[in-house]
Amino acid sequence: MALYLLVFGVCFLVIGSVIAVLMSSRTPRYRTEPKDLLALFDKALASQVSETEWNALIGYPIRHDDYLEGVRRRASHLMDEHGRHWQIAQGKPLLSAEGQAELKALRDHLAAHTALHAR
Template identity: 45%
Template sequence: MTILLTIVLSFLAFALIIWALMHMRTPRFRMERRDFLKGLEDVIAGQADENEWRVLVGYPMRHDPELEALRLECLAIEEDEYTGGQTYLFTEAGLEKLREQRHRLLALINQEKY
């Protein structure tokens, strides 16, 4: 009788664990436009390091097609203008291109308010 009770309780515990794992969701990283703007401004001001840049442009923005297009343009700028310097991560031309992207992003943010 105790063996049968042990088997039933073990099965129930196992089933509960499997059920809980099936219903857990993986954490999602979702960057919003204002977060991207803040990161971009930090890079332009020379206040961001390489890791912050990687976090900024390293994750696809599938939830926001305009932001994803902007992220891809920032990656294209990185290919040509990235220096990885101590203060500024980009050349002056690269910083100017990032400023243009910042202006586009500001327009998108202002557009979503209306």
């Protein structure tokens, strides 16, 4: 009987501890910041970004900043219009020449907006 109570007590303690930890922890959150988008755009312009990396950042909605959400949507739209998925494996740019020009303009606009808000 003592062994039963010991096993029951240890199991109760372990399960209770696990439940307490799970109840007190929060869901992890990732906040996309302007520097993250700028780094991604720079890598895309230098043809050093993979499609997976692009989709991971651009495919995730930005709910904390409406301006960044607009930039993200514009970048997603650029990929839809000018994306060249089949040439990434060959080391060629992610976007066509026209898409690269539009992405550079979008990147410069985001950099200017970020610098303005940093003041």
